[in-house]
Amino acid sequence: MVKLTYDQIFKDLVKSAYEGKLDEGIEKLKKQGNGDVEQYIHYATGGGDPGKVVFKVKECSCGCEEEGCQVSCLMEAIERDENGNVIIKGSLCSDCGQCVGVCKHDCLVDKKEFIPLVEVLKNRKVPVYAIIAPSFIGQFGPAVTPGQVRAALKRLGFYGMVEVALFADILxxxxxxxxxxxxxxxxxxxxxxxxxxxxxxxxxxxxxxxxxxxxxSVSPMVACGRAVKKLHPDAKVVFIGPCIAKKAEAKEPDVRDAVDVVITFKELKQIFEAVGINPAEMEADEKExxxxxxxxxxxxxxxxxxxxxxxxxxxxxxxxxxxxxxxxxxxxxxxxxxxxxxxxxxxxxxxxxxxxxxxxxxxxxxxxxxxxxxxxxxxxxxxxxxxxxxxxxxxxxxxxxxxxxxxxxxxxxxxxxxxxxxxxxx
Structure with missing residues (x-):
C-alpha cells in the first residue's frame, strides 16, 4: 500500500474528473492507498457535514503537542483527551484552518468543494463565474498578470473572472x-x-x-457574489482566495445565497497542475x-x-x-x-x-x-x-x-x- 497525502488524492481526483473517469479514479486510489484513503476521498470530493469545513479524519497522538494544532488555535477550540487525541469544540471553532496548516500527519483536513463542479464547468450549460480575492496578485508567478489568470480560469471552463477588489471599492x-x-x-x-x-x-x-x-456590511466576497447573481440570475459563483475560513463564511445562513463554492489558491494551483494549465503561458485577457x-x-x-x-x-x-x-x-x-x-x-x-x-x-x-x-x-x-x-x-x-x-x-x-x-x- 502507498501512503497517499490528502493533497495528492485531491489532485488525482481533479485529473480523473476532467477526463470523465472520476469513478475509475476513486477505485484506483482505494486499491493503491492506505487505510485513510476512503476518508480522504470523502472530504476531497465535497463530502461531510454540509455546514462544516474542518474535519478530523483519524485519531491523533503524534506527539506534536508543543507545536501542533492545539497551540495554533488561539480561539481555544481544540482540546486533547486523556489519550492525547484531538477534540474540536465546534462552538468555538472559527474554521480558520490554522490547525489544518500545521497538522503534519493529515489528521485534520478541510473539505474540498471543487470536484462536484467539474461537470458543470465541462458542459458549460450554466455560466460559472470565478471571483478572485485581492490577494491573488503574484500568487501564480511574479510575472503572471491578472489577465493570464483570467485566461487560465476560462480554460478550466469558467465563463469569466471578476476581481473582488472591485466590490471592495463599493464597500x-x-x-x-x-x-x-x-x-x-x-x-x-x-x-x-x-x-x-x-x-x-x-x-x-x-x-x-x-x-x-x-x-x-457584508464582506467583499459576498457583495461580489450577490452582484454577479443579480446581473446574471442563472449563474454559479466560485470564490478563490487564500482563506479556509471563507468556506465557512459562504455557508452562514444570512449570506449563503452569494457564493456556491470556495476554493483556495493552493487548491487552484493543484487544479491547474492536474489538468496541465500554466497561467504564465496563457494569452492575457486583461480587464482591470x-x-x-x-x-x-x-x-x-x-x-x-x-x-x-x-x-x-x-x-x-x-x-x-x-x-x-x-x-x-x-x-x-x-x-x-x-x-x-x-x-x-x-x-x-x-x-x-x-x-x-x-x-x-x-x-x-x-x-x-x-x-x-x-x-x-x-x-x-x-x-x-x-x-x-x-x-x-x-x-x-x-x-x-x-x-x-x-x-x-x-x-x-x-x-x-x-x-x-x-x-x-x-
Whole structure:
C-alpha cells in the first residue's frame, strides 16, 4: 500500500474528473492507498457535514503537542483527551484552518468543494463565474498578470473572472458612510466588518458586547457574489482566495445565497497542475477596473487606508476623520478587542485581520506574505484611481445595480444586497 497525502488524492481526483473517469479514479486510489484513503476521498470530493469545513479524519497522538494544532488555535477550540487525541469544540471553532496548516500527519483536513463542479464547468450549460480575492496578485508567478489568470480560469471552463477588489471599492463607500453616520464625537468608534471571517467570528462568539459597534456590511466576497447573481440570475459563483475560513463564511445562513463554492489558491494551483494549465503561458485577457483602495484590502491596514482616503474625498468637511488602529493575527486581534471592551479606546476605526500580514498571510497562499504585500502594494499603485469616488467603472457598476447616488448605499432597503445583520451584543 502507498501512503497517499490528502493533497495528492485531491489532485488525482481533479485529473480523473476532467477526463470523465472520476469513478475509475476513486477505485484506483482505494486499491493503491492506505487505510485513510476512503476518508480522504470523502472530504476531497465535497463530502461531510454540509455546514462544516474542518474535519478530523483519524485519531491523533503524534506527539506534536508543543507545536501542533492545539497551540495554533488561539480561539481555544481544540482540546486533547486523556489519550492525547484531538477534540474540536465546534462552538468555538472559527474554521480558520490554522490547525489544518500545521497538522503534519493529515489528521485534520478541510473539505474540498471543487470536484462536484467539474461537470458543470465541462458542459458549460450554466455560466460559472470565478471571483478572485485581492490577494491573488503574484500568487501564480511574479510575472503572471491578472489577465493570464483570467485566461487560465476560462480554460478550466469558467465563463469569466471578476476581481473582488472591485466590490471592495463599493464597500469602501459603505464603510465611509457608516463612519460618517456613527462617529460624531470623541469616544465614538466602529469595528469594520469587512473581509475577515475570523475577525467577525471573534466579535460574534467571544466579544459580543462590542457587536453594536460592528458595521453591517457584508464582506467583499459576498457583495461580489450577490452582484454577479443579480446581473446574471442563472449563474454559479466560485470564490478563490487564500482563506479556509471563507468556506465557512459562504455557508452562514444570512449570506449563503452569494457564493456556491470556495476554493483556495493552493487548491487552484493543484487544479491547474492536474489538468496541465500554466497561467504564465496563457494569452492575457486583461480587464482591470478596481481602484487602489480595493486592491490593497489584501494586506494589513489596507481597509483602513481605503476607507480613510474615501472619507476625505466624499466628506472633506467632516470634523472627525478616521483615526485607525489595526491588528493582524488572532492573538493581536483578541488583545485589541479586549482593550476596546475594557474601555481603552485609542482609535475610532478598528480593523482586524485574523492572519499575520492580512489576507496575504492566509493559510493557503502560495508565496511569502511579505512578498505578497509587495505585489499588492505595487498593483495598488498601478490603479488609475486612488478611491472608488474617482473610478468611473465603480460608479457605472453601482448604477447597473440600481444605485443612482453614492448615498443610496446607506439606504436600508436599496442596500440589502450589501448588508447583513449582526447580533446586538449582550
Amino acid at each position: 469602501t463607500f459603505r464603510e465611509a458612510l457608516e463612519f460618517d453616520a456613527h462617529v460624531q464625537k470623541e469616544g465614538d468608534f466602529v469595528l469594520t466588518s469587512m473581509c475577515c471571517p475570523m475577525w467577525v467570528s471573534m466579535v460574534k462568539k467571544v466579544y459580543t458586547k462590542l457587536a453594536p459597534h460592528i458595521t453591517p 477596473h478596481s481602484s487602489t483602495g480595493g486592491r490593497i484590502y489584501a494586506r494589513t491596514g489596507g481597509v483602513s487606508k481605503a476607507v480613510a482616503d474615501t472619507l476625505k474625498r466624499i466628506r472633506p468637511d467632516k470634523e472627525i476623520q478616521i483615526k485607525a488602529v489595526q491588528a493582524h493575527g488572532v492573538k493581536e486581534c483578541k488583545q485589541m478587542l479586549q482593550d476596546a471592551l475594557d474601555g481603552k479606546i485609542n482609535a475610532n476605526f478598528y480593523e482586524g485581520m485574523g492572519c499575520v500580514g492580512g489576507c496575504v498571510g492566509g493559510p493557503h497562499v502560495l508565496i511569502d506574505p511579505a512578498q505578497g504585500t509587495e505585489f499588492v502594494n505595487r498593483y495598488g499603485e498601478e490603479a488609475a484611481s486612488l478611491t472608488p469616488a474617482d473610478n468611473r467603472y465603480v460608479l457605472a457598476l453601482l448604477k447597473s445595480l440600481g444605485f443612482e447616488e453614492i448615498e443610496d448605499l446607506f439606504d436600508e432597503e436599496k442596500a440589502k444586497i450589501f448588508s447583513r445583520n449582526f447580533p446586538k451584543g449582550v
